[in-house]
Amino acid sequence: MAADLDTSSAMNDSTASAEASVSSSGNQIVSAPPEKKKRNLPGMPDPDAEVIALSPKSLLATNRFVCEICSKGFQRDQNLQLHRRGHNLPWKLRQRSGKEIRKRVYVCPEPSCVHHDPSRALGDLTGIKKHFCRKHGEKKWKCDKCAKKYAVQSDWKAHLKVCGTREYKCDCGTLFSRRDSFITHRAFCDALAVESGKVPPITSSPPASPLPPPAVSPSAAVISSVLPIQSPELPENQIRSQILGDAPVTTGVARSSSNTSSSSSNGSTSSSVFASLFASSTSSAANSVQPQTPGFTSLIQAMAHSTDLPAPSPSPEPVSLCLATNHGSSIFDTAGQDHCQYAPPAPPAMSATALLQKAAQMGAAATNASLLRGLGIVSSTPSSSGEWGRSQTEPESGSLTAGLGLGLTYGGGSGLKELMMGTPSVFGPKQATLDLLGLGMAAGGGPTGGLSALMTSMGGGLDVAAAAASLGRGDFRGKDI
Amino acid sequence: MTKTQIIHRSCPWPIGFPTPKATAAFGAGGNSGLSDANCMEQLLVQCATAVEANDATLAQQILWVLNNIAQPDGDSTQRLAYAFLRALISRAAKSGTCMMLDAAVASSSPTISTHKFSVTELASFVDLTPWHRFGFTAANSAILDAVEGFSIIHIVDLSLTHCMQIPTLIDAVASRLAGPPLIKLTVAGATEDIPPMLDLSYDELGAKLVNFARSKNVNMEFRVIPSSCTDGFSSFIEEIRSEQLVQGNNSTNEALVVNCHMMLHYIPEGTLSSISSFDAAGSPNSSYRTTFLKNLRRLDPTAVVLVDEDADFTSNDMVCRLKSAFNYLWIPYDTMDTFLLRGRGDGGSGGSKEREWYEGDLCWKIENVVAQEGAKRVERAEPKGRWVQRMRNAGFRGVGFSEDGVAEVKGMLEEHAAGWGLKREEEDLVLTWKGHNVVFATVWVLAS
Numbered sequence: 059m060a061a062d063l064d065t066s067s068a069m070n071d072s073t074a075s076a077e078a079s080v081s082s083s084g085n086q087i088v089s090a091p092p093e094k095k096k097r098n099l100p101g102m103p104d105p106d107a108e109v110i111a112l113s114p115k116s117l118l119a120t121n122r123f124v125c126e127i128c129s130k131g132f133q134r135d136q137n138l139q140l141h142r143r144g145h146n147l148p149w150k151l152r153q154r155s156g157k158e159i160r161k162r163v164y165v166c167p168e169p170s171c172v173h174h175d176p177s178r179a180l181g182d183l184t185g186i187k188k189h190f191c192r193k194h195g196e197k198k199w200k201c202d203k204c205a206k207k208y209a210v211q212s213d214w215k216a217h218l219k220v221c222g223t224r225e226y227k228c229d230c231g232t233l234f235s236r237r238d239s240f241i242t243h244r245a246f247c248d249a250l251a252v253e254s255g256k257v258p259p260i261t262s263s264p265p266a267s268p269l270p271p272p273a274v275s276p277s278a279a280v281i282s283s284v285l286p287i288q289s290p291e292l293p294e295n296q297i298r299s300q301i302l303g304d305a306p307v308t309t310g311v312a313r314s315s316s317n318t319s320s321s322s323s324n325g326s327t328s329s330s331v332f333a334s335l336f337a338s339s340t341s342s343a344a345n346s347v348q349p350q351t352p353g354f355t356s357l358i359q360a361m362a363h364s365t366d367l368p369a370p371s372p373s374p375e376p377v378s379l380c381l382a383t384n385h386g387s388s389i390f391d392t393a394g395q396d397h398c399q400y401a402p403p404a405p406p407a408m409s410a411t412a413l414l415q416k417a418a419q420m421g422a423a424a425t426n427a428s429l430l431r432g433l434g435i436v437s438s439t440p441s442s443s444g445e446w447g448r449s450q451t452e453p454e455s456g457s458l459t460a461g462l463g464l465g466l467t468y469g470g471g472s473g474l475k476e477l478m479m480g481t482p483s484v485f486g487p488k489q490a491t492l493d494l495l496g497l498g499m500a501a502g503g504g505p506t507g508g509l510s511a512l513m514t515s516m517g518g519g520l521d522v523a524a525a526a527a528s529l530g531r532g533d534f535r536g537k538d539i
Numbered sequence: 540m541t542k543t544q545i546i547h548r549s550c551p552w553p554i555g556f557p558t559p560k561a562t563a564a565f566g567a568g569g570n571s572g573l574s575d576a577n578c579m580e581q582l583l584v585q586c587a588t589a590v591e592a593n594d595a596t597l598a599q600q601i602l603w604v605l606n607n608i609a610q611p612d613g614d615s616t617q618r619l620a621y622a623f624l625r626a627l628i629s630r631a632a633k634s635g636t637c638m639m640l641d642a643a644v645a646s647s648s649p650t651i652s653t654h655k656f657s658v659t660e661l662a663s664f665v666d667l668t669p670w671h672r673f674g675f676t677a678a679n680s681a682i683l684d685a686v687e688g689f690s691i692i693h694i695v696d697l698s699l700t701h702c703m704q705i706p707t708l709i710d711a712v713a714s715r716l717a718g719p720p721l722i723k724l725t726v727a728g729a730t731e732d733i734p735p736m737l738d739l740s741y742d743e744l745g746a747k748l749v750n751f752a753r754s755k756n757v758n759m760e761f762r763v764i765p766s767s768c769t770d771g772f773s774s775f776i777e778e779i780r781s782e783q784l785v786q787g788n789n790s791t792n793e794a795l796v797v798n799c800h801m802m803l804h805y806i807p808e809g810t811l812s813s814i815s816s817f818d819a820a821g822s823p824n825s826s827y828r829t830t831f832l833k834n835l836r837r838l839d840p841t842a843v844v845l846v847d848e849d850a851d852f853t854s855n856d857m858v859c860r861l862k863s864a865f866n867y868l869w870i871p872y873d874t875m876d877t878f879l880l881r882g883r884g885d886g887g888s889g890g891s892k893e894r895e896w897y898e899g900d901l902c903w904k905i906e907n908v909v910a911q912e913g914a915k916r917v918e919r920a921e922p923k924g925r926w927v928q929r930m931r932n933a934g935f936r937g938v939g940f941s942e943d944g945v946a947e948v949k950g951m952l953e954e955h956a957a958g959w960g961l962k963r964e965e966e967d968l969v970l971t972w973k974g975h976n977v978v979f980a981t982v983w984v985l986a987s
Contacts, residue, residue: 197957207957236954238676238707239666245706245751246658246744 107161109176110183114167114194117187168194188212204235229253579609579620580865583627587858587909590631598631615872622902623865626909630857633910653903654896655738658701658747664735664893665703667878669955670871670978673970674800674846675704676951677980680944682796683711685842685982686720689794693723695779695840697772698800699730701737705748713755722752722759723793727766727775730805733917734900768805769914771827776834783838794841801847801978804920806831808853832933836985843935843983849969849976850920852908864908870972871901877956923967923979935983939966 116122123138124131127145132138142149163179164186172178173189180186188210197207199214203221208214225233226240229249234240244250586601602624609620656664665671686692692712696702705724713719728741737744745761752759766775808828825833835843850867854860879894907918921929927937940948945961948968952959962969962976970978 204954205956206953236666238672238951239663241710242662242666242703242706243659245709246662246747250754251747251750 104161104163107163107179109179110162110164112164112167112186114190117167117190118195166190166194575608576616576619576869579605579616580862582608583620583623583865584858584862586627587630587861590627590634591857593634595631598627602628602631615875616869618875618898619865619869619872622868622898622905623861623909625902626906627861629906630910652895653734653736653899655736656896658737658739658744661701661735661737662703664896665700667893667897668871668874669952669959669970671700671703671801672951672955673948673968673978674980675707676948677940677944677968678798678800678844678846679704679708679711680947681842681844681940681980681982682708682798683715684941684944685796685984686712686794688717689720689792689841691721691723691793693725693793693795695795695797696724696726696800697729697802698726698798699733699802700735700800701741702726702744702748704798704800706751709748709752709755709757709759713752713757719755719757722757724748724759724761725779726761726763727772727802728763729766729768729772729775730802733805734903735896768802768917769807769827771806771831771834773827773830773834776831776838780834780838795838797835797838797840797843799843799845799847803828803831803845803926804847804852805917806919807914808919808921829929829933832929832935836934839985841984842938843930844980845926845930845983846978846980847923847926848920849923849979851922851925852918852920857909860908864905868901868905870975870977871897874956874958874972877958923964923969923976923981926979927967927981930981930983931986934986936986937966938982938984940968940980940982 119131122131122133123135125138125141125145127147130141132141136151139149139151161181162183163176163181164183165176165179166173166186166189168174168190171193173180173186180189191209192213195209197209199208199211200206201208201214201217201221203218206217206221208217225235226237227233228240228244228247229252230247232243232247234243582601582605586598586605589595589598589601605620605624605627608617609624610617611621612618613621665675682692682694694705694708696705698704702724709722712722724745726741726745731737741763745763749759749761764775764778766772806828808826848867851863852860854863875894875897879891879897904918907916911917930937945963945968948961952961952970958973960971960974962971964979966981968980969976970980
């Protein structure tokens with residue numbers, strides 16, 4: 059049964075003729091030699107034959123004939139009749155008497171198919187069934203070795219027997235399962251240059267013979283029984299579980315690095331452009347890497363210092379990281395002050411805020427909020443002054459009037475890195491109300507956790523802002539989520 | 540098990556991406572990645588708008604959010620968003636107000652590295668997906684049809700992929716019943732600085748090809764005419780044209796085929812003076828792109844094959860381009876898991892290295908679309924419809940692919956993941972991923 063790959067795949071897809079002619083003669087498709095491709099048009103039924111048109115459903119049904127006693131289904135009525143005998147039910151086998159039974163032919167249910175036309179109907183039920191699956195059906199049988207896909211299980215099984223037995227090998231040792239790949243590699247591989255360097259080229263390679271498909275070049279060897287190079291695709295669920303497996307532990311991370319972890323650089327790949335960007339403006343910034351700790355720092359509003367409310371964070375000594383310090387960035391200063399003095403350009407700000415709010419809802423609904431804890435946001439914002447998070451004690455916090463401050467503290471044993479950001483984005487043009495967005499994230503939470511955790515915390519921040527707006531004064535309290 | 544997995548993976552329609560209702564998909568944990576895409580696009584668009592408006596504060600806010608949700612090692616949507624995020628940072632850094640970003644980015648993030656491929660690396664790299672193979676297969680079959688009966692075939696290969704489709708063409712020509720023709724291959728060394736980059740000179744590349752052709756008993760001449768996309772290959776075309784004039788008309792048995800593979804969209808589509816380029820396409824004061832096609836027509840080619848990405852990156856508005864790019868370039872990210880192993884190089888698998896190369900090239904493209912302007916913005920893909928119009932305006936007529944050619948493309952797609960598909964639109968072929976257009980292939984002859 060050396061049906062080769064090319065044959066089976068060609069049949070499978072592109073050549074209706076081979077397939078149809080084979081199936082109408084009732085043979086197994088795999089045994090069809092490639093030449094059948096060139097045969098006559100398939101499906102030239104006897105004009106007297108009875109044309110059967112089945113719906114896709116009944117065509118693919120495996121049990122069209124069901125026993126009323128035990129509900130066992132059969133593909134053929136004959137088999138059901140034989141089965142009925144066992145129940146002592148009346149049964150009747152069709153007689154073989156010539157005239158009674160007209161020859162039956164079957165059309166494909168797919169209207170656009172050539173075999174939908176009765177004049178091109180196929181001669182047997184199995185044939186039309188396979189045709190329909192192959193041409194119009196889903197290819198749900200996949201070879202794990204080479205990723206070829208089949209709609210008909212028997213095709214798939216036939217392929218499995220021969221998969222990997224047809225491969226091309228370059229002199230350099232590389233194996234190819236596809237001829238095109240081999241040819242392209244071969245042309246550029248040094249092995250060819252070496253070979254043709256050794257011998258005069260014309261004699262080294264015999265005239266390219268147009269005939270045999272596997273005859274690639276003199277040095278091309280078709281070898282057998284080698285695993286294909288192509289790795290099977292990873293099943294998606296496997297991938298997913300890998301991701302989850304990679305996700306760092308979310309609890310119990312020590313707060314040992316309390317003063318140093320002011321930036322994102324925790325050694326995990328999520329170390330981010332931005333976290334370190336922000337961190338760069340402080341002296342203590344953050345080069346301390348916690349290699350084994352996918353853990354947590356929590357960045358909190360530096361304004362927490364300025365409030366008289368106790369910070370909810372368990373950490374007794376929040377480290378503040380202020381973006382808007384004078385030595386930090388002039389962007390923040392100027393931009394922030396602009397925000398304080400004038401209303402910011404409304405449309406982008408509004409829509410962005412709305413977007414974030416939406417995202418927060420999404421995230422909150424989509425995940426469990428326990429991912430994020432200890433969002434310590436406490437701020438005091440006198441609405442009259444428009445100043446934001448002023449601090450009397452620490453110079454860094456004092457400069458928070460610039461508008462964007464990041465504080466850092468520890469979320470105790472929460473084991474999550476929490477980033478929080480607050481910004482003065484003004485909702486109403488006249489009111490110097492500050493919108494406090496608490497944005498947190500689980501930086502170590504793996505690729506899938508980040509968004510939801512972020513959104514969750516954003517929800518908290520937005521709540522704060524809304525509450526503040528309604529109160530009309532600037533007592534903001536961050537809450538643990 | 541195999542069965543269910545396939546069912547899951549092979550549903551050939553886009554689930555939730557990018558649909559407007561995706562954001563409504565609360566709750567269901569399995570769907571989070573899908574609604575993310577929409578959210579990320581919104582955030583990116585908002586951020587881009589803020590960057591363009593020089594609203595540093597808002598831009599910072601959103602960049603911050605994005606940075607936390609778009610992980611470079613996350614799922615494909617996150618990786619996609621991460622690439623755009625970087626591009627936006629790069630753009631913000633170029634505009635004056637966000638200057639400080641630049642240093643921070645430079646210090647904290649790995650630079651986008653575009654790999655310099657060895658020639659065999661590139662051969663297997665372009666083999667990973669149908670992105671390029673589709674064009675190779677379709678074009679080669681069209682070329683074979685076009686040159687039938689000619690004893691000399693002159694192939695002008697304007698290809699981004701450094702002659703990667705030529706070996707199979709040589710191979711096919713070698714087995715021609717009428718005996719192999721002489722192949723004259725002319726390439727333009729025009730995209731050295733555009734990924735995928737090759738670590739080999741074109742002269743060496745050509746030597747390998749000639750050697751390979753010889754092993755197939757095919758005579759081949761190879762030649763490089765250094766030229767540039769930025770002037771619409773004007774010197775390149777001029778040289779071929781003057782050669783034709785010298786040769787005179789005694790070359791009736793020579794076919795000239797111009798193979799344009801993902802290359803023409805690097806020709807500037809706007810005139811230097813006028814910004815609104817597309818309207819000016821038909822006018823006398825036309826773009827390099829238009830001029831190139833007119834010059835091409837004057838070469839009197841036997842056939843022209845045009846294969847390119849079916850996307851629109853030509854808008855002068857960066858936000859538009861970003862949207863357009865996001866809604867196109869999710870595809871290469873989405874397909875990635877079908878042919879590359881996940882991992883970050885610690886598994887020792889070759890897949891992760893290739894993933895790095897693959898994403899590096901994509902990042903380059905995204906950065907070019909989003910962050911660059913003027914002559915440096917070279918990624919200016921146009922959708923198929925506009926190319927068709929351009930070709931017609933230049934005096935070409937579309938011809939179809941043969942049934943054999945279509946069958947070959949189908950057979951090639953069989954070797955790849957289930958999401959890839961083939962669509963026929965009039966004479967043209969379109970490669971699709973989950974039903975979305977990816978790359979188109981067209982064949983053209985002289986109209987008259």
